[in-house]
Amino acid sequence: MWASQRAQGVPTSVFSLMDAALGRARAAGLNVIDLSIGSSDLAPPVQALDALRDATHDPSSYRYPLFSDTRPLREAAAAYLGRRFGVQIDAEREVLPLIGAQEGLAHLLLAVTDPGDTLLLPDPCYPPYLGAAAVAGLNVIPLPLLPERGFLPDLESLPADLRPRVLLLNYPNNPTSAVADAAFFAEAAAWCRARGTLLIHDHPYAELTFGDYHAPSALEAGPDGIVELHSLSKTHHMGGFRVGFAAGDAGAIAALGRVKGAVDFHPYLGIQRAATVALGLPDHLGREGAKVFQERRDALLPALREMGWGVQTPQASMYLWARVPGLTDSVAYAVRVAETTGVALSPGRAFGPGGEGFVRFALVQPPGVLVEAAGRLGEVELTAPAPVLNQTHS
Ligand SMILES: Cc1ncc(COP(=O)(O)O)c(C=O)c1O
Structure with a gap:
């Protein structure tokens, strides 16, 4: 009742969907690896x-x-x-x-x-x-x-x-x-x-x-x-x-x-x-922090490429932006990945229609954890299996 047109115009964040999916993963006892938000895990100077x-x-x-x-x-x-x-x-x-x-x-x-x-x-x-x-x-x-x-x-x-x-x-x-x-x-x-x-x-x-x-x-x-x-x-x-x-x-x-x-x-x-x-x-102090992200980039890139995902080698930032062959619903995929493996990614669609078919990894964990996350992804189907219809009610 009190939300203005202006407030209603602000798109709801896909990250709340991801947050809920991660909550279900935790409740199921999965060890969560959150690579969805680009919040640096390093300490300030x-x-x-x-x-x-x-x-x-x-x-x-x-x-x-x-x-x-x-x-x-x-x-x-x-x-x-x-x-x-x-x-x-x-x-x-x-x-x-x-x-x-x-x-x-x-x-x-x-x-x-x-x-x-x-x-x-x-x-x-x-x-x-x-x-x-x-x-x-x-x-x-x-x-x-x-x-x-x-x-x-x-x-x-x-x-x-x-x-x-x-x-x-x-x-x-x-x-x-x-x-x-x-x-x-x-x-x-x-x-x-x-x-x-x-x-x-x-x-x-x-x-x-x-x-x-x-x-x-x-x-x-x-x-x-x-x-x-x-x-x-x-x-x-x-x-x-x-x-x-x-x-x-x-x-x-x-x-x-x-x-x-x-x-x-x-x-x-x-x-x-x-x-x-x-x-x-x-x-040079700032660049020492950047080196940490570069090492993480270098750890995760080969793991994603081995899966056949298209990723360019970034020269900057704290993300890998990967095109996933055959992916048509990145939001449903990211939710399923979070629920079934505990790995949280950002679905490309969260960044606009032009992001569909991609997922984003924030390099906010040490190299070994990133490789572990990539390993878990290999277990998840890109598209959900079609729902099994209950014949007795057809
Ligand atoms: C492109 C871009 N702009 C702005 C921000 C937020 O910056 P700040 O923490 O200074 O508000 C981010 C954070 O991820 C970002 O990626």
Whole structure:
């Protein structure tokens, strides 16, 4: 009775189905291996934890944090962008702390669009994007990410008169693990600028990169008409701390600040101090965490390929995105896998129609556990056997 049209427009998460299936697996005594949610199992940098601990005993951290109190984190964010990507950002006008990138995106869409505006959204995509678009009342146009194009969108194939208010991109990508180079972002920025479209780049996997690969920033194309969302959830394993930042176009950042001013008071100062310390740490520390995910990738890939599943070798992120030959209902399959083996995967359909036929593994367990999970999958049929009809009632 009290749910608004807006609330009703937010799609229900497939993950609640998975949660229920895992509950049944536990009740049946199965040993559960949860690879469904991309929440890092590694510890945050100890320096960040120390900063937070010290802050909790510092009474000056207890008050509501005002904008001026966010200056150290804004400066640390600008310094990180300069050091890591060669991007010059004004810490006063072009950066704003977030309570995570997810919060940032939802409020940014409210800040820069009006109901009925058009959002060009990748399919498949991180599922909360759809909820954020529904809350903002946006008209979503799906942008297919196809394996044959390396899961990069083909902007040039879109109708010449299409002028979306926002284009949302995310590389390294969830769920496909695809990466994009600086030339791709330069082209996307030019495409947007020619149409008066704001480019939002969601960049939580910026440091979860493997080998010699370094992810670029969309802001390398200049901040005008671009906002990039950064998060410490994956790069510094601080998902539960809920902290990140938005950087880019001064007008869009100011609009975001206005909307957030009606909603929150910025993250707790202790969290801001922890994030400030984390962003100032030498970059190689972040890559040590990434190495752990690379080892896991290398353990799981051969096991999946042996089963005949199609998986590209990702250069970044914490996922394997596998095309399962013959799979037509990934949600039913993932539920059956969870119930019968205790292994929780993300069904590709959870990320949009373009994800059907795929499943996503979050590399959030040690290599041996991942291989064990793959072994259990081999026991499950791709499609459920047809129900046996009870002849006496026919
Ligand atoms: C693409 C993408 N954006 C945003 C988030 C959430 O980031 P945060 O924890 O900063 O809200 C995730 C988490 O999985 C993600 O995959």
